[in-house]
Amino acid sequence: MTIDLREDPITLTAALVDIPSVSLDEAAIADVVERALREQTSGFEVLRHGNVVLARTDRGLPTRVILAGHLDTVPIADNVPSRFDKDDAGAQVLYGCGTVDMKSGDAVFLHLAATVADPVCDLTLIFYDGEEIAAEYNGLGRVEQELPEWLEGDLAVLGEPSGGWIEAGCQGTVRVRLSTAGTRAHSARAWLGDNAIHRLAPILGRLSEYRARQVDIDGCVYREGLSAVRVSGGVAGNVVPDAAEVDVNFRFAPDRTVAQAIEHVREVFAGLDLSFEVTDSAPGALPGLTAPAAADLITSVTSHGGGGVRAKYGWTDVSRFAARGIPAVNFGPGDPNLAHKRDEHVPTAQITAVTAMLRNYLTGQI
Template sequence: MLDLRGDPIALTAALVDIASESRHESRIADEVENALRGQTSGFEVIRSGNAVLARTNRGMPTRVLLAGHLDTVPAADNVPSRRDGEILHGCGTVDMKAGDAVFLHLAASICEPAHDLTLVFYDCEEIEASANGLGRIERELPDWLRADVAVLGEPTDGFIEAGCQGTLRVVIRTSGTRAHSARSWLGDNAIHKLASVLDRLAGYQARSVDIDGCGYREGLSAVRIDGGVAGNVIPDAASVTVNFRFAPDRSVEQALTHVCEVFDGLDVTIEQTDSAAGALPGLSQPAAAALVEAAGGQVRAKYGWTDVSRFAALGIPAVNYGPGDPNLAHRRDERVHVGQITAAVDMLHAYLSR
């Protein structure tokens, strides 16, 4: 059985040693469920598929939710774990079994809680959003996601990373007239028309905005170009896929309006193909402000999209906070400095205790 009350570094290693690629989390969910039922006091524990949920109901004035996903990307000859001095190697050490271990250890070791506590360990975060276990819980068990503040154990290098950017993808298409390239003047080259689109992108001035003391910088980038028929044909169709990473003070609709304004006046069509709303940090809320204080003010904006957006949509301030360098996630040499694990335990223990 997992030892929740022992060394959280050893607990991290034990979790890493349980292979849990997305859609194959049943064994780790079994182990987490059994450990929570056997080693914590005052928690209601339930199972939802391969997600495990636990909560206290002590009548505290505030509730803190700690959430972490149990799945990993496919292993790359990096399971089981390996300890080398102050470094723990292995698949999921960073993303995000170190964060899971911190939360499990806290659930079993806090003696004088200052808040009611909810823990959500969910499945299928690393694959398509439609399979995400947190989304299933939101649909089927919404009462379990109610809280005054939520902390996701995503790796943040020991910083609190607040909120997250939104993301929008569009395909911008041009059209022309097909012709033989030996008689190019008889055609209208759709690829050439993309030059005006790329000029707009090259000259784009990204906006920066401060929200709750966190600086979010936006970015508008071409991420794919398609076009061409054959080596001797003037193409009559071409497209560029553009990704807009926007600050969380914009809605998806406002982001799309902005993108359309950037390319206004060009002979193009614009089609939205994907989007996800950002999450406002909400650090002015009392429970979130107390968390920032406990972290010594070590807070910054989250670049990229995470599941904090789900909580923001529910009106719950949410932050990312966990051990590990996010740049090492998913790598063959994924690894975490063990000092970050103990530091996260110490900080959150102080925040969650009286």
């Protein structure tokens, strides 16, 4: 299969959706993207690294902008191939797995690589695999470890769905397992035991009473959240359990480090009789909107009809760039609330608008 990068990015989005690329099965779409970049763009060095496709120019321009997007999707749910339809207002929408997360963003980047003849900055494009699953499979993570020079730049733009808004930075995340211990007994003689599930009550009480911070950073308000996300316990229907546990997820503003976030969670549950185990963590990303390249993007987008700037809720790969001191934002078509849904769809007008706003930025029409 081939794709035409000079076609309307709406058509290009549909073509990408029609290439199934569930996580760990991205070879076919990586082949198509690599071939298109080699054959249909000029001035780019193109490199294949596993199922990651990288391309960059080296024109000696004063700044370098990285455009990065993942090629994989969640499992298909009877939503490939793509199809066009109308929404309730009569506007055209494109349905299909990955239309929002994030083949429309990939299509915008690919189209611009082939059609922007005189950018004011050097460009690096990274199309990577394994974003939708465990971090060990993330292609951008492998690039970070094995080809770190490809991540150097003045601004990174990830094509994550943001509805045409610039969503800056991202929250960090910590997951903690809180476990309680008791004494097993027959439930008919419960007084002989110590119910570990009942010992979860103080934990749940503190969670229900918790009041999360709202933090303004560079004009972006990040809302923290501390939530129980899993509860486990019980042996049998006639047994007082001697063990129980609750998994707690803390989504924290990027002004905290991971260590500070873990310490905060410890403080919330201080004094309770429990064991505390950190099971997962990832740092947040500061918005970095005062950096010149980021400020120029904001000016260009907001002056050409974009939705403005807001905080990114949730974690994205912008964190990898922020950890290297590179400002990074999420900017792409599609409503993130529709990502991964069976009826995932994107307004085609949004694809057109994001393409135009990024074209203006890359060509200096600020």
